[in-house]
Amino acid sequence: MSEIGAGEGAAIPPPSLSLELIPDSAFKQGARALLRDRMAILGLLTLLLAIFAAIAAPFLAPYDPDAGDGASILAPPFTANHWLGADEQGRDILSRILFGARLAFPEAVIPVLCAAIVGTFLGLIGGYFKGLTGELVMRSLDVVFAIPMVLLAVAIATTLGSGLPTVILSMAVVITPYIARVVATTTAQLRSAPFIDAARCAGLSERRILAQEVIPHVVPAVIVYGATNMGAMVVFAAGFGFLGLGAPPPTADWGAMISGGMKSLASAPWVSTVPGIAIVVVSLAFNYLGDGLRVALDPRLRSRH
């Protein structure tokens, strides 16, 4: 039987070659992963463009968005006067789209930001602490879950009147339990994860575990959930506008624009369709960006190209 010994021409091989190189920092890895996702970049650029357009609306819009011109009622698009046509009151649709963006973005972003902060806080408590505190938090969230968003908006509108604050508040309240639930589920799973036990064995106090181990695990999930939800918020906000709960007329609001164009849908479809397209585009942009972020923020996903 041949004996194995240190043979001639044999070298103890180094560890796997891919680990020879010094790895990049987390930020660089994440940025590179995001740049690799073409749809996410497209989404990001679209959003940046749209935000820029919203900010610069007063300079970009050819007409006053609230001023109707009797002569241009239901004017078709692709004409020199009205690139995107005019609505049932002769107002330029392009200008209204640009100004409408100034409502759409705050309505999408602010509720999610508020909900993210409050929801994460509540979710951490609900998920990490068993016993009375946790249960109390989760059951209260369940109550909010049960409230339909539109009814809540109507209720708030009777006190605050319809308008931007109403919409933002209603959406923030309704979205909070969703985020809280995502956080609570993740946290509850983590509570029994081996690396949390390992952290205890390493002498970390529960508070430090929460801060150093649980929160960094949860934050990327919230960011991704939030980003994708912003897309949904655009649609919901439009829904409020459609129902007349948003900013009062004649303020340009994408949802209100759709509802305004309903009567002339057969003869002048662009009045409703153009704002509809704007909603879809922005919503999709948020979604693709959210997807890209999901990969960029998770070290396990991003190194898999």
Place this chain on the structure above:
Amino acid sequence: MADAPLLAFDGVSVVYRRRRPQPDLLALDSVSFEVPASRSVGIIGDSGAGKSTLCRVAEGLVRPSGGRVFIDGEDLAHGTVGAWRRVRRHAALVFQDAPGSLNPMRPVVHSIGMALRSYQEVSRAEIKRAVGEVMEQVGLRPSQMTRYPHEFSGGQIQRVAIARALITRPRLILLDEPVSALDVSIRAQILNLLADLAASLSLTYVVISSDPGVPRHLASEMIVLYAGRVLERAPTDVLFSKPLHPYTASLLALHDPLIAERIDRSADAYSKWGADHASGLVEVEPGHAVDMRAFPTPHSWSQTELMGAAQAPAH
């Protein structure tokens, strides 16, 4: 206490209460043993025998329902959170699920250096230096400390887990199934590493494994656990040459066919076993104790048949 054992269990029991109608689960049943300095102990037995529970009790993650747990002579069975935090730097645990014991969202330097941060105020540079040093001790390159856990192979992750346990310079390390998730060809590397570390750093181990061959290389004394009970306890070479309990003999025979041939298969070898024995271990010869109560065998097999089935045909 200078010469107190590093770890000692005295009649430790753990009962898990479950929702009715399921009966309570007796995970550990009056387990007693001692781990003196420099005399590593191996604990073998099936999965579900209570080995992991034992680990968790020794690390203070689970409070025993009865009995006493001594670390360095101090009874911590009902110790406070603070007391356990204090002793953990002297008794580290390498988890069974090594990849799972590392935070996947953080580079390994975070996990390895974690224990350092929690015990004292140390600068980041100091942590990096300590982590680098300990990574070299386990055969990893310090330059890789900023990598994430999923970028390492199975064997390397095991080394990371060992490095993490070493960072507070403990005297006792509990190893829960240290090589069971690894390929056969990698296991020897890790076992040799552990043996080298024990020698160079004066470490004492408690090695827990369902494969008897694993603690064999590292431990001076072996304990056989079944359903939370200690069945047999003996110095390593004695256990492997003269196992007394039929379960031990089967376990060893399955693992090493050469042992199988040496085992006494005659029916009257176990005639002394029976239900009328008082509970607990009986010291049959110095250092070698066996629990002689009746042992549950598969439905149709007597203990002799169990032994016979564990035999390997010659090859």
Place this chain on the structure above:
Amino acid sequence: MNALPDGDARRGTQSAGPLLDLTNLTVRFSSPAGEVHAVEDVSISIGRGESIGIVGESGSGKTVTCMSMTWLLPSPPARYLSGRIVFNGTELKRTDERRLREIRGRSIGMVFQSARLSFNPAYRLGSQIAEAMRVHHRGSWRDLEPRVIETLRYCNIADPESILSHFPHEVSGGVAQRVSIALALLIGPQLLIADEPTTALDLLSQIEVLSLLERVRRETNTALVVVSHDLNVVRRIADYVIIMYAGRIVEEGPATEIFSAPRHPYTVGLLASAGHREKGGRLYELPGQPPDLAALPPGCSFRPRCPRAFERCVSLPPLYAVSPRHYARCFLLDAEAACG
């Protein structure tokens, strides 16, 4: 203990020649990391009543090989570059689903690593066995049930009637595994393929499953293929052992020769690593780790870890004959032969 009941499938044509002849199997998978060479040019011949053990670690290709014996791998994502299977004289083509199902139903039984995963958790064991049998065996459940009960008893399952009315999660792993073997025996007594049959089990169940497999091997004419990373399991069951590494067969031969006189450095290393030294002595260790199947080194895949590698090893060695049935894929054998 009862004898295994006779099945009509066992009275197959007793033609000369191997039961299953697998030739030149090559399987690749595409992955983001590159093309994974799961199995390269593997040929296995299984004789009637023969018992074969396939040993390998993760990435060795043993599971892909054994699943490919009946074209069980979904393709895509698996890509079969080559491979020919002849079962009982008939060539099995990948495309002939009907014929494949017939063979799988009547002649080849498979047992997977986790019996719990091979059963549907929503249905009782009895109905799953009945369904499997009904596909290929005529007769109502009333006719078939006695045979099922007998086979379950043969597999040492206590109270077979009540087991049939249990759900898979209600029985222990060992019992589930033996039910799985019983099912395989009921529908495919010519060849039984078991992939890691004892890996997920506790000691007592391992002993029970192993002794059952040994019994099947001793008392029936069923050919057995057992795939495992555990050398002890293979040592007990197999007459003929095949060692795989990085998708290729690196050594094969009668079990007695392999365990007493291995010739390939990997086999030697594997046996030595699993060896039994006393405390204090170092275990023989194989350096490095199994290779990345998407980036195999040229030539012999074991070269980076081989203590005896030399210049010639940059090209792929063929299988050299050590003895009439013992082969090893290593240039050392050629060198030795040249030196006399």
